[in-house]
Amino acid sequence: MCPLLGAHFFIESEKEVYKDLKDQKKKKLPLRQTLSNNLFALKVIWEASPIYLSVYLGSSLVYGILGFLGEGYLLRRIVNSIEKGDSIESVIRFTLILGITTLICYLALNYFWNVISPIKQKLVGAHVEKMLFKKASELELACYEDPAFYDNYVKAMDEAYNRVMKVMYTLDNLISRIIALLANSLLLFIIDPWLAVFGLFPLLLGFFRRLENVANHDLEVAKKPVTRRTDYVKRTFYLGEYAKEMRIGGMYASMLRDLREAYGDFKSLTKKYGGKKAIYGYVQRIGLEVITVLGATLYSVWSAIELGSANGGMTIGDCIVVLTSIGTISYCLNNLVQNLAEFGEHALFLEDVRTFLDHEITVVSGDKIADKCLGEISVKNLSFRYDGSDKNALSDISFIWKKGERIALVGSNGSGKSTLVKLLLRLYDPQNGEILLEGENIKELESQSYRDLFSTVFQDFKMFSMSVRENILLRPEAEGDPERVENALKESGAWERIELLENKADSILTREFDENGANLSTGEQQKVLLARVFADERPFLLLDEPSSALDPIAEYKMFENMMRATEGRSVIFISHRLSSAVLADKIILMDSGRIAEIGTHAELISKNGKYAEMFRRQAENYLGSEVSVNE
Numbered sequence: 199m200c201p202l203l204g205a206h207f208f209i210e211s212e213k214e215v216y217k218d219l220k221d222q223k224k225k226k227l228p229l230r231q232t233l234s235n236n237l238f239a240l241k242v243i244w245e246a247s248p249i250y251l252s253v254y255l256g257s258s259l260v261y262g263i264l265g266f267l268g269e270g271y272l273l274r275r276i277v278n279s280i281e282k283g284d285s286i287e288s289v290i291r292f293t294l295i296l297g298i299t300t301l302i303c304y305l306a307l308n309y310f311w312n313v314i315s316p317i318k319q320k321l322v323g324a325h326v327e328k329m330l331f332k333k334a335s336e337l338e339l340a341c342y343e344d345p346a347f348y349d350n351y352v353k354a355m356d357e358a359y360n361r362v363m364k365v366m367y368t369l370d371n372l373i374s375r376i377i378a379l380l381a382n383s384l385l386l387f388i389i390d391p392w393l394a395v396f397g398l399f400p401l402l403l404g405f406f407r408r409l410e411n412v413a414n415h416d417l418e419v420a421k422k423p424v425t426r427r428t429d430y431v432k433r434t435f436y437l438g439e440y441a442k443e444m445r446i447g448g449m450y451a452s453m454l455r456d457l458r459e460a461y462g463d464f465k466s467l468t469k470k471y472g473g474k475k476a477i478y479g480y481v482q483r484i485g486l487e488v489i490t491v492l493g494a495t496l497y498s499v500w501s502a503i504e505l506g507s508a509n510g511g512m513t514i515g516d517c518i519v520v521l522t523s524i525g526t527i528s529y530c531l532n533n534l535v536q537n538l539a540e541f542g543e544h545a546l547f548l549e550d551v552r553t554f555l556d557h558e559i560t561v562v563s564g565d566k567i568a569d570k571c572l573g574e575i576s577v578k579n580l581s582f583r584y585d586g587s588d589k590n591a592l593s594d595i596s597f598i599w600k601k602g603e604r605i606a607l608v609g610s611n612g613s614g615k616s617t618l619v620k621l622l623l624r625l626y627d628p629q630n631g632e633i634l635l636e637g638e639n640i641k642e643l644e645s646q647s648y649r650d651l652f653s654t655v656f657q658d659f660k661m662f663s664m665s666v667r668e669n670i671l672l673r674p675e676a677e678g679d680p681e682r683v684e685n686a687l688k689e690s691g692a693w694e695r696i697e698l699l700e701n702k703a704d705s706i707l708t709r710e711f712d713e714n715g716a717n718l719s720t721g722e723q724q725k726v727l728l729a730r731v732f733a734d735e736r737p738f739l740l741l742d743e744p745s746s747a748l749d750p751i752a753e754y755k756m757f758e759n760m761m762r763a764t765e766g767r768s769v770i771f772i773s774h775r776l777s778s779a780v781l782a783d784k785i786i787l788m789d790s791g792r793i794a795e796i797g798t799h800a801e802l803i804s805k806n807g808k809y810a811e812m813f814r815r816q817a818e819n820y821l822g823s824e825v826s827v828n829e
Contacts, residue, residue, distance in 0.1 A: 227542070227545050227546060227549060231545065231549070232541060232542055232545040233545075235544070235545035235548040235549060235552060236365050236369075236541050236544055236545055236548070238548060238552060239361065239362040239365035239366070239544065239548055240365060240366065240369070242322070242325065242326060242329070242362050243322050243362060243363075243366055245325060246318075246321050246322040246324075246325035246326075247318045247321050247322060249318075250314070250315070250318035250321070250322070251366065253310055253314075254315070254366060254370060255366070255369060255370055255373060257307050257310070257370075258370045258371075258373035258374040258377070259373060259374075259377060260303050260307070261307075261374055262373065262374045262375075262376075262377030262378055262381070263377060263381075264296070264299070264300050264303060265374075265378065266377070266378060266381040266382065267296055268296060268300060269522065269526075270381075270382055270385060270519050270522055270523045270526070271381075271385065272292070272293065272296065273515070273518055273519060273522065274385070274515045274516065274518070274519040275289055275292065275515075276289055276515075277513075277514055277515030277518055278513055278514075278515035278516070280515075319363070322359070322362070322363065323359050326358050326359045326362055327358075327359070329358075329555065330354065330355060330358055330551075330554070330555070333554065333555055333557070334351070336559050337557070337559070338559065338560055338561040338625065338626060338627075339620065339625045339626060340560070340584070340585055340626065341557070343584070343585065344585065347557075350550050350553060350554055351554055353422070353547075353550045354550050354551045354553075354554040354555075356422075357547045357548075357550065357551065358551045361544050361547045361548050361551065362548075364540070364544055365541070365544050365548075368537050368540045368541060368544065371533070371537055372534070372537040372538075375530040375533055375534055375537065376530075376534070378526055378527075378530050379526075379527060379530040379531065379534065382523040382526050382527050382530075383527055385519065385523060386519075386520060386523055386524065386527065389512060389516045389519065389520065390498075390501065390512060390516075390520075392497070393494060393497070393498075393520060393524065396490050396493050396494035396497070396524055396528070406478045406481045406482050406485075407478070407482060407535045407536045407539055408535065408539045408542075409474070409478050410474075410475055410478035410479060410482070411536065411539040411540065411542070411543055412539075412543075413471050413474045413475050413478065414471075414475065414543070415543045415546060416471060417467060417468075417471040417475075420467050420471075421464070421467060424460050424463045424464055424467070427456065427460045427463075428457060428460045428461070431453050431454075431456055431457045431460070432457075434453055435453070490524065490528040491524060491528060494520060494524035494528075495520075495521055495524070498512060498516075498517045498520040498521060498524075499517065501517070560627065561624060561625070561626065561627050561645070562641075563643075563644050563645035563646070564640075564641055564642040564643045564644055564645070565642070565644060566638075566642055566643050566644060567643070567644050567647045568635065568643045568644065568647040568648040568650070568651055569636075570651060570737060573600075573601025573602065573636070573737055573768060574598065574599065574600055574601050574635075574636055575598075575599040575622070575633065575634065575635055575738075575768075576598050576599075576633070576634040576637070577595055577596055577597050577598075577599070577618075577622075577631070577633055577634075578596050578631055578632050578633075578634065579594055579595075579596055579630060579631040579632075580592055580594070580595040580596070580618075580621065580628050580630070580631035580632070580633065581593050581594060581595070581628060581629055581630040581631055582617060582621060582626065582628045582629060582630075583629055589791075590791050591614050591617045591791050592614045592617055592618060592621070592628070592791045592792075593791045593792050594631075594792065595614075595618065595631070595791075595792070595793055596631075596793070597786060597793065597796060599768060599770065600768070601737075601768055602765075602766050602767065602768055603768055603769075603783050603784060604761060604764070604768075604769040604770075604771075604781070604782045604783045604784070605769065605770045605771075605782055605783065605784045605785070605786060606770075606771055606772075606773060606778070606779035606781075606782035606784070606785045606786070607619075607770060607771070607772045607773075607786050607788060608772070608773065608774070608776060608779050608785060608786070608787050608788070608809070608812070609787055609788035609789055609794070610789070613788040613789050613790060613791065614788050614790075614791040614792075615742070615772045615788055616657065616742055616772065617791075618788070619654075619740050619742050619770070619772070621633065622652075622740060622770070623649055623652060623654065623740065624640055624641075624645060624648060624649065627641065635648070650736070651736055651737055651738050652736060652738045652739070652740050653730055653731050653734055653736045653738070653739045653740070654739075654740045654741070654742075655724075655727050655728060655730065655731065655740075655741050655742065656742050657742040657743040657772075659723070659724070659727050661707050661708060661718075661723055661726075661727075662707070663706065663707065663708045663710040663711050663712075663715070664706065664707065665701075665703065665704050665705060665706055665707070666683075666687075666696055666699075666702075666703045666704070666705055666707060666716075666726060667679065667680070667683045667703045667704060669707060669726060669727070670683050670686060670687070670703075670726065670727075670729045670730050670733050671683065671730075671733060672730070680703065682733055683703050683729065683733055684703060685732065685733075686729035686730070686731075686732035686733035687703065687725075687726070687729045689729070689732040689759045689760075689763050690725045690726070690728040690729040690731070690732060690756065690759070691725045691728075691755065691756055691759070692722060692725035692726045692728070692729055695718065695722050695725070696726070699716050700714070707726075725756070728741075728756065728760070731760060731763075731764065732759075732760075732763050732764075735767075736767075737767055737768060738767070738768045738769075738770075739764060739767060739768065739769040739770070739771070740770050740771075741769070741770070741771035741772065742772050743772050743773060743774065750775055750777065753773075753775060753777075753778055754777055754778060757771075757773075757778045757781050758781065761781050769782075775816065776809075776812060776813045776816050777816070777817075779799065780799045782799070783798070784796065784797065784798060785797065785798065785799060785802055785809065787802070787808060787809045787812075789808065794807075794808055794809075795807055795808060795809050
């Protein structure tokens with residue numbers, strides 16, 4: 199993709215995300231769905247590691263109880279004992295028991311946090327990724343072509359693990375604050391019931407906390423498309439695939455312009471939401487620190503000094519407890535509302551994850567395992583239209599692919615050749631017609647077992663940052679594979695280049711993870727990928743322009759080798775060079791999504807139709823104008 203066009207794509211997609219944000223504001227998840235989404239997150243962690251979830255949340259209970267006993271309660275007991283002149287032995291005994299208990303609990307929990315927890319976090323992360331990757335592997339290709347679904351897919355991948363963990367963190371905070379709130383509230387109520395007035399005031403501030411959380415959520419959602427734009431621009435400066443275009447004309451300045459615009463959008467978003475967040479935070483701080491804490495402090499001091507314990511006022515110990523506990527209660531109440539609001543925020547993000555995981559697969563796998571011994575495929579009255587298109591990509595396609603037959607698919611760009619290959623692999627399902635394997639509709643077959651019948655090389659292939667051998671086998675190595683891979687590389691014409699590498703077939707391709715990795719040219723990469731065809735024995739081969747980067751002589755030689763090595767296997771290959779089609783048993787010429795001509799090379803030449811005209815024109819490019827179509 200051209201970098202500038204890519205930036206334009208992200209700008210357009212940003213508009214869609216802003217629209218989604220407005221729609222999301224209007225849509226408030228009901229309480230039941232909010233609860234369900236958060237329970238879903240806890241269920242995911244439980245499935246990955248029940249012990250991790252239990253210990254993590256159980257530690258909140260331990261910390262809460264020990265914190266209360268070691269702070270407010272212990273302080274009150276010490277001061278009141280001194281004020282009343284009681285024996286100090288009971289205080290020392292209580293303090294020693296509390297200290298030893300705290301030491302043992304903290305030692306055990308510290309080991310958990312530093313040794314067990316990091317391992318369990320990775321386990322949970324792997325479990326979440328496994329769920330998402332499994333779903334992604336089942337999705338039909340149409341999902342990747344739907345901008346709205348793909349945006350939801352990206353958000354699910356970005357947020358899933360973090361949001362699942364944040365639900366546990368929020369619940370952990372909630373448990374510890376409830377314990378601290380209940381314990382300190384009970385103590386203050388025993389000291390003076392009027393203190394409850396100051397403790398309950400922070401609940402009124404929850405409304406502003408909720409508004410602040412909504413602003414935070416909206417800001418994060420609005421920033422995502424801008425972040426994708428900046429990340430895209432940065433990639434164009436350091437990825438080799440953009441290096442040539444970035445040095446042509448004014449592309450460098452154009453990308454910097456897009457980067458400046460993105461940072462301008464960040465600035466606008468910060469101004470839009472930052473002011474709101476500042477106001478909501480200010481109201482909460484004033485209400486918490488001035489009205490609640492300062493008010494309760496003044497009341498307690500008045501009760502202790504003016505009234506005194508003899509007249510029904512507080513003792514000095516009670517006053518000190520109030521000074522420490524009222525802040526704790528106010529903080530817990532305020533953050534209790536925050537925690538509840540966070541569950542709502544988590545639910546919004548987890549809704550994207552669950553929508554993705556709950557997506558109903560349209561290309562549904564059958565139950566019957568495909569028989570590897572079967573060999574004839576029949577295509578009957580096949581018609582297909584991509585979502586959003588106003589015309590068919592394929593119309594009324596019918597032909598028989600006999601066992602061991604080599605078919606060449608030829609035709610101009612956009613004639614439907616690659617679409618037919620995708621349908622044969624059942625990456626899509628047609629709107630009309632059917633594909634039969636030995637008379638059985640492929641929809642009745644288990645999808646993966648059916649696709650495992652095919653060796654496939656796509657036009658828009660990708661190399662993995664792995665060894666040459668792993669790129670060819672696409673599976674764990676077995677006995678005899680080194681020799682098999684070497685022979686396959688020789689058949690595909692790639693061995694001359696691979697033999698020059700220091701580690702030959704064990705050499706790592708690309709330098710993404712290995713600075714000594716090999717960077718191959720596009721033509722060399724195609725030869726390596728074609729070695730897959732020669733390295734396995736699957737009954738069907740589908741090759742979508744496997745030699746587009748090769749010169750005509752190298753391509754013809756490669757196809758000769760392929761025809762010889764794949765004797766007895768069924769092959770469909772797409773090629774724009776008709777000299778290669780001559781080697782096929784059957785040629786299918788496609789035009790505007792339909793089969794225009796079908797037959798052997800000799801039959802189509804004698805017909806003197808469109809294929810003969812195309813063949814003659816290509817031959818003239820290499821042999822001159824005086825060429826007979828019968829040659």
